[in-house]
Amino acid sequence: MNFPLSRRGFIASTAALSAAPTIARAAQPAQPAPIPVNPLVRQRADAQVFRHEDGFYYLTGSVPEYDRLVLRRSKTLAGLATAPEAVLWRHERTGPLSGFIWAPELHRIDGQWIMYFAAGPSGGGEDVFRIRTYAIVCDGPDPMTGEWQLLGQFQAPWDSFNLDSTSFVHRGKRYFAWAQREPGIETNSNLYIAPLESPLKLAGKATRLSIPTLDWEIRGYKVNEAPAVLHRNGRLFMTYSASATDARYCLGLLTAPEDADIMDSNIWVKSEAPAFTSCKETSVYGPGHNSFTVDEKGRDILVYHGRDYAAIKGDPLFNPDRHTRVQRLYYKADGTPDFGVPVGNGPLPERFASAVSPRHMLAHDGARLIAGNPSLPATQFRQTPGRAGPQSVMLSPILLPDHYLVAARDGSVALVKDDRSADFAMRSQFVRFTDARPGTVRFVSIAVPGKALGLVDGQIRLTLSRDATARWIAD
Numbered sequence: 001m002n003f004p005l006s007r008r009g010f011i012a013s014t015a016a017l018s019a020a021p022t023i024a025r026a027a028q029p030a031q032p033a034p035i036p037v038n039p040l041v042r043q044r045a046d047a048q049v050f051r052h053e054d055g056f057y058y059l060t061g062s063v064p065e066y067d068r069l070v071l072r073r074s075k076t077l078a079g080l081a082t083a084p085e086a087v088l089w090r091h092e093r094t095g096p097l098s099g100f101i102w103a104p105e106l107h108r109i110d111g112q113w114i115m116y117f118a119a120g121p122s123g124g125g126e127d128v129f130r131i132r133t134y135a136i137v138c139d140g141p142d143p144m145t146g147e148w149q150l151l152g153q154f155q156a157p158w159d160s161f162n163l164d165s166t167s168f169v170h171r172g173k174r175y176f177a178w179a180q181r182e183p184g185i186e187t188n189s190n191l192y193i194a195p196l197e198s199p200l201k202l203a204g205k206a207t208r209l210s211i212p213t214l215d216w217e218i219r220g221y222k223v224n225e226a227p228a229v230l231h232r233n234g235r236l237f238m239t240y241s242a243s244a245t246d247a248r249y250c251l252g253l254l255t256a257p258e259d260a261d262i263m264d265s266n267i268w269v270k271s272e273a274p275a276f277t278s279c280k281e282t283s284v285y286g287p288g289h290n291s292f293t294v295d296e297k298g299r300d301i302l303v304y305h306g307r308d309y310a311a312i313k314g315d316p317l318f319n320p321d322r323h324t325r326v327q328r329l330y331y332k333a334d335g336t337p338d339f340g341v342p343v344g345n346g347p348l349p350e351r352f353a354s355a356v357s358p359r360h361m362l363a364h365d366g367a368r369l370i371a372g373n374p375s376l377p378a379t380q381f382r383q384t385p386g387r388a389g390p391q392s393v394m395l396s397p398i399l400l401p402d403h404y405l406v407a408a409r410d411g412s413v414a415l416v417k418d419d420r421s422a423d424f425a426m427r428s429q430f431v432r433f434t435d436a437r438p439g440t441v442r443f444v445s446i447a448v449p450g451k452a453l454g455l456v457d458g459q460i461r462l463t464l465s466r467d468a469t470a471r472w473i474a475d
Contacts, residue, residue, distance in 0.1 A: 220244025233335030282344030
């Protein structure tokens with residue numbers, strides 16, 4: 001809803017917008033690239049996004065009916081939201097693959113498109129959870145139009161509950177990682193790894209990597225499942241999901257040196273605290289079953305599912321509202337991933353570091369706006385369309401989604417809760433320009449013409465729009 005501005009405010013906003021070409025003589029207003037908006041795809045759980053060398057992003061996930069395998073593709077991450085979806089395969093009428101179909105994952109192995117998935121028989125009762133891992137294979141180079149058929153069942157070490165398979169290549173060797181219930185261990189599932197000989201056959205003995213023992217891994221159920229592997233900064237990082245699939249669902253992290261023998265369970269170190277959990281401030285609950293991809297600029301992206309609410313009636317597995325979500329994955333100074341918190345619904349947020357003092361970021365401490373580098377979530381701000389015309393934008397911290405940056409004529413800038421007034425609508429408006437210096441932007445105030453958001457004496461204030469202190473490195 002757009003609120004009308006006062007006559008004085010309208011004149012000020014018109015002056016600011018009409019002055020934009022002068023401000024941007026050396027740099028035109030930014031041409032917006034497709035920005036993913038969360039949730040990226042509704043009601044697609046166990047999300048995987050796979051970027052292939054053909055330039056396409058492929059997305060698959062569990063459907064609420066658990067009755068079919070689906071796939072969509074797009075040239076951009078944002079485009080996956082509206083991309084047509086193909087049904088590759090449906091569960092069988094009878095037999096061991098006639099019930100639930102879970103957790104599909106797409107891979108390109110030895111020149112073939114392979115999709116792993118978990119399935120069980122129909123019929124009700126405990127038998128429907130006789131889940132095993134299978135794969136389908138495509139007969140051609142295009143996974144969207146080729147014919148898919150059942151390849152067979154994964155030859156697991158034990159004939160027991162297993163699911164959530166993934167495959168990756170490390171130092172020239174292909175590996176398989178999955179979750180399984182091991183006879184003699186009273187858990188729902190543990191994590192395993194083994195070298196892979198063919199898509200469904202292991203090349204050697206499996207290694208158990210993790211058993212759920214920590215308090216956040218055994219809430220509701222004793223679960224370690226859904227491994228996903230990321231190779232960065234001299235290490236292998238394996239995320240996994242833990243606990244029941246309600247709001248207690250979360251991500252754990254295992255870490256191994258890249259040059260170690262990854263079949264040796266002793267070299268994998270489990271983080272004592274969960275890496276990614278529910279966040280009431282952003283209203284995302286039960287984040288889990290993730291995968292990794294990169295955006296169009298090659299930056300790491302975390303893909304996962306999560307709900308918009310915590311309270312669930314009945315079995316959470318039959319709640320349809322686990323939505324596919326994406327967000328930037330950042331790194332700490334020691335090179336380990338910083339997952340932050342689920343960023344919430346809306347366009348992906350950014351971080352803004354001062355171009356004249358990159359250690360000072362646009363940040364907040366509660367409702368107080370600061371310049372610094374506290375926790376990752378406190379430095380993430382979402383840009384949304386403004387209320388003063390098509391060029392105006394508003395900036396809001398993800399942890400306080402009802403607060404926005406507001407400028408005053410005395411040069412002060414504060415985080416203020418939206419009161420939906422015309423005065424607020426005016427003072428919270430900025431025009432974003434891409435600066436002549438690559439990767440930098442400016443936010444010019446509409447309420448105070450000629451001034452822009454800047455870093456002044458270690459504080460976030462308005463400064464002259466052309467001053468160096470008004471430049472921000474957007475990331």
